[in-house]
Amino acid sequence: MNPLPAPPWRSAIRFCRACASPVEYRVPDDGDTRVRAVCPSCGTIHYENPLNVVGTIPTWGPDGAQVLLCRRAIEPRWGKWTLPAGFMELGETTAQGALRETQEEAGAEVAIEGLFTLLNVARVGQVHIYYRARLLHDRFAPGHETLEARLFHEHEIPWDELAFRTVQETLRHYFADRRRGRFEVHTGDIA
């Protein structure tokens, strides 16, 4: 769910969530330095902050030679290939969210193996966090957001048909680390 649309939370705040008064955009009086949507009636300050997108790089085979990609059945990037990922929800951890998205989008069962990439996409106010995950079997059941889910060897990856830069970076790091024989945590910024 919540599959990387134009961030819905970015629609302008015009009215106070607590009392319905029109908000004002100004720096609050509490020592803050940023402009916020402030309610002149009840004082509520409406903060907006970056969102986490959490997902996995599901791998298959004793040496993790294949990875699972999903072909998107939704906009943006309809028909492009992606790793299973989506917005983190309240009440879950980053790893639990990554596991949930993998089940929802690919119908795949995985065991989380460890944090792999943390990639900032500051332009859209997102942090993308991917975990390496071992597939428990190779029977997939794509959800309604996915046209098709299948395994790819490195030489089969559709590099020009990937949905997002963070997916490209995560796959690139995966195969590079795999060749070296050691997986590390990678951080980076997507311009």
Place this chain on the structure above:
Amino acid sequence: MNPLPAPPWRSAIRFCRACASPVEYRVPDDGDTRVRAVCPSCGTIHYENPLNVVGTIPTWGPDGAQVLLCRRAIEPRWGKWTLPAGFMELGETTAQGALRETQEEAGAEVAIEGLFTLLNVARVGQVHIYYRARLLHDRFAPGHETLEARLFHEHEIPWDELAFRTVQETLRHYFADRRRGRFEVHTGDIA
């Protein structure tokens, strides 16, 4: 800024941000599986998601034997010791946010060295992300949220006077890794 208060964004959504109508709490019709605050008039769905808290573990000395802690001048945990950290803002990366908080709370200048801990606090809908950071000098200028900023050797750390479990975990990993002579990225969940 935004120094770990009870999450202000958690105050209940009663009215639509776009049109001021009273919202309804229900599962949206778009395939979603979670209850959201939905506007019956204009259809706006009000998502609420976890927040990132970003900070540094500022170290001093050629071998990083000392770390910088700040004594909080604000609630919660007034008077307790913490690492510089606060809510990540739109338009910045996790590392930029960590750098900003270090400047704001301690008046300290650092060079970010690498991701160090990613700790989930699912109970309050937060992910705490700390970077190792090398202090460029040892002159500090605490902001209005900080009573005092000073360097501590490992044996001086006020373990019983730390403000947050994520600070305790980050310091524990730091000194353990330092003894081993190798810093890694650590992940964990705070119950």
